[in-house]
Amino acid sequence: MSADPASLQARAGRSAPGLLAGALDSGVAEPVLEIRDLSLEFPVFGGAVCALGGVSLRVMPGEIVGVVGESGSGKSVTAMAALRLLPPGGHRITGGSLRLCGEDVLAASEARMREWRGRRAAMIFQEPMTALNPTRRIGDQLTGVLRAHHRLGRREALERAEALLRDMMIPDPDRVLRAYPFELSGGMRQRVMAAMAFSCDPALLIADEPTTALDVTVQRQVLQLLRFRARERGAAILFITHDMAVVSQFCDRVYVMYAGTVVEQGPTGQVLNAPRHPYTRGLLDGLPERAAPGSDLASIPGRVPDMRRPPQGCVFSDRCAFADDMCWRRPALEPLPGDDLQRRVACWHPLPPAPAAQALGDVQ
Numbered sequence: 001m002s003a004d005p006a007s008l009q010a011r012a013g014r015s016a017p018g019l020l021a022g023a024l025d026s027g028v029a030e031p032v033l034e035i036r037d038l039s040l041e042f043p044v045f046g047g048a049v050c051a052l053g054g055v056s057l058r059v060m061p062g063e064i065v066g067v068v069g070e071s072g073s074g075k076s077v078t079a080m081a082a083l084r085l086l087p088p089g090g091h092r093i094t095g096g097s098l099r100l101c102g103e104d105v106l107a108a109s110e111a112r113m114r115e116w117r118g119r120r121a122a123m124i125f126q127e128p129m130t131a132l133n134p135t136r137r138i139g140d141q142l143t144g145v146l147r148a149h150h151r152l153g154r155r156e157a158l159e160r161a162e163a164l165l166r167d168m169m170i171p172d173p174d175r176v177l178r179a180y181p182f183e184l185s186g187g188m189r190q191r192v193m194a195a196m197a198f199s200c201d202p203a204l205l206i207a208d209e210p211t212t213a214l215d216v217t218v219q220r221q222v223l224q225l226l227r228f229r230a231r232e233r234g235a236a237i238l239f240i241t242h243d244m245a246v247v248s249q250f251c252d253r254v255y256v257m258y259a260g261t262v263v264e265q266g267p268t269g270q271v272l273n274a275p276r277h278p279y280t281r282g283l284l285d286g287l288p289e290r291a292a293p294g295s296d297l298a299s300i301p302g303r304v305p306d307m308r309r310p311p312q313g314c315v316f317s318d319r320c321a322f323a324d325d326m327c328w329r330r331p332a333l334e335p336l337p338g339d340d341l342q343r344r345v346a347c348w349h350p351l352p353p354a355p356a357a358q359a360l361g362d363v364q
């Protein structure tokens, strides 16, 4: 019988903060992903969509890092750029740098990128049907990946595929290996995708809204499993979501994105307990659990800006209740006096800090 992720986690007795602390203590830790000041645009008729306007983001070994923001804020573009998955002719990188495990992604050859995808960083998409081949059995697809990356024989690859599916708590791996993707439920397909992503033991897993299409119970199971298996292997996760509740339950640190920029970042407990950017506050106020019974959910007034003409000043100024003349200039993302140095906010009028006791608390 399979054990549940929580009991497995207790048995493994390792945690990402532990791994991270070890890596930092040894003085050899380098980020698995480091994005610095990345600007990217999509040429469109009559101009360009400025999808990213100077995004900086770092994931250390073993960390689970969330990226949260409304639709169109640039979360997926950031993730796709990290693995150079955007169509080459369809976008322009206008500034910044990207490094995977210390090496330059923008300067790497396509052959080198193919080697790194899967081994250094693997991706799980929201809809596994877009990544799985509908005409091939799961077994052929999974063993194909294993044989390509590990030079395994057929039989060995099959055994490894079965073990990976068991790791993902799939109770009858034989049946799943023989199945076509359309024969599986959404939750099962997402577990198969996760098994495939882990098959090359990547240092980083990028999960772009991996469970948005699943019902709440299945979503929770899949997320717990992903987190447990990543912790067990010492892999980091970059978790992309629009859901603050998912961030609070699963991420060590969080980046809040808006209109192609990071507006706030920091340890999850600190950012969620005491947001200092009005946009983060707005996202949190929209959580159903924060609404009074019978009342409407709070929502941030207005809409995300048209990124063909991005705002010159603060990107949130059109929707911000605190905007004044200062906000015509773009605020830098920087630490605030008295705050943890990991915490940064891009706002001229940040919200007040939490009382000391609350700032230390964790929402997880």
Ligand SMILES: Nc1ncnc2c1ncn2[C@@H]1O[C@H](COP(=O)(O)OP(=O)(O)OP(=O)(O)O)[C@@H](O)[C@H]1O
Pocket (backbone or CB within 6 Å): 042, 044, 049, 050, 051, 069, 070, 071, 072, 073, 074, 075, 076, 077, 078, 090, 242, 307
């Ligand atoms: N191929 C493209 N051509 C033109 N614009 C694009 C293209 N892909 C993305 N964009 C634009 O880039 C911006 C960022 O898009 P992105 O897909 O990263 O948003 P997101 O934060 O992932 O949103 P969602 O939560 O809806 O997935 C948006 O303004 C989007 O319209």
Ligand code: SF4
Pocket (backbone or CB within 6 Å): 277, 278, 279, 314, 315, 316, 317, 318, 320, 321, 322, 323, 324, 326, 327, 331, 346, 347, 348, 349, 350
């Ligand atoms: S800089 Fe100004 S407009 Fe932007 S979030 Fe802060 S107060 Fe609001």
Ligand SMILES: [Mg+2]
Pocket (backbone or CB within 6 Å): 075, 076, 077, 208
């Ligand atoms: Mg997206």
